[in-house]
Amino acid sequence: MKRCKKEWNESRSRFLLTVAFLLCALIFANTTTVNAAVSQDGQYTYELDAAGHAVLTSYLGQDTEVAVPATMDGISVSALSGTYQNHNKITKVKIPAGITSVNETAFAGCYGISAFEVDPANQSLCSDGDGVLLSKDGTVCVRYPVGKHQSSGTYRIPASVVNIGGYAFEGYNTPGIEIPANVRVIGDYAFANTQNFNGVSVWEEGTQIIGTYAFYKCTNLRLLDKAALPASVNKLGVYAFAECSNIQIDISKSTITEIPDYLFYNCDNLHNLTLPVTVTTVGAYAFSDCNNLNEVIFDAALRQIKEGAFAKCGNLHTVNIPEGVTAIENNTFNGCQNLNTVVLPSTLKTIGDGAFAGCRNIHSINIPEGVTYISNTSFEGVDTSAIALNIKVQKTTLKSAKRKGKKLTIRWKKTEDAQGYVIYRSKKKNGGYKKVKTIKKAEICKCTQKVKKQKKNKKYYYKVKTYKVVLGKKYFSSFSNVKAVR
Incomplete structure (x- = not known):
């Protein structure tokens, strides 16, 4: 197979990428099927697609070398759909000319296959000298024969490949791999479950999309170093690097805008990470259970950290959240038992349920004045004496104080973050105020009381404070304006 030139012009690159997507859609098509059946020889289950062709859905035999049948009970076979999944004993597969569609799970879990052979007359598929199953024009890598284990060495993906299909290298055992510039897309589960794979030794600029669980x-x-995630990568799927227990990775040069949910979940030996300057969002549980993660460097572009993003990162010590982030969501740092220093931005508004629960070693955290909500469980299990609260409570405006007969009614304006109000009275306008009533519901903005016997034409002065409760303690606003009643 001829190798592509190292430099692609822009129009050719777009053309090949489009072709790869179309071919991948064709090869991995979800075929509409009807009439499930077991073959007369008992070797397969199959269904009929809309055109009346057989789609093989499972293999019931035990052969180690498999020749995919061209016909099934007198019906031409056109597609494989999860057919040989988890048949570890299969070592070799021959594919006839009539097969036009291979579902990405057709050979999932088949870790013993050492070669694919495709009939040269097949118009959709081919195999190369390494026994790799490819689209006919070589732009899609359908499945690498992972059973041809090499204890040393590196495999370089062919220069024609634009799309590495889903599950294509699943279970890959050769120590290294080289991903050239021509590769644009890495499909779902493409390199999943690779126990002896030691990593990407060369990863050239060009890859744009990395799929879920890749x-x-x-x-x-x-x-x-040279195999760092390329700057051309602009999208990662959920769980793409999850449970890579000994991972070492540099993603700082990529152009992704989001760290997707569970991206590095349970990567036990991930120690530090610098996020790309383009990242605005860290997804839910993206780094949860990374027990040895001790540092993550955020850039100024960050705006959102989702629920549980760093939960159970037991060795995370310091967190510096940049300006622009407005919420620490539920359980974000829950269980980070060695977290000791936290710097929060002035833009912060809310701290959710369990956000810092179990962070028992926090010795420095300053809550900004703009924070309007802290849950009762936000700092559960934390010595709150280490928390410097700059709680600012908005004061209210006293609208009126009127007496009618033996009833006095005071009205004030509701404030945004109030949890209650306290009413004060004095015989002097500028001092001597004493608390006369506490209103414990924020939605109540008036108070009516019976007037006791008072001196005729004597003035009484009223004003109000707003309060809210944070971590079990009441915080009050300054006094409202004063209203007088004669």
């Missing part, structure tokens, strides 16, 4: 459980994955 490197899931790549135990020894390494992406450092």
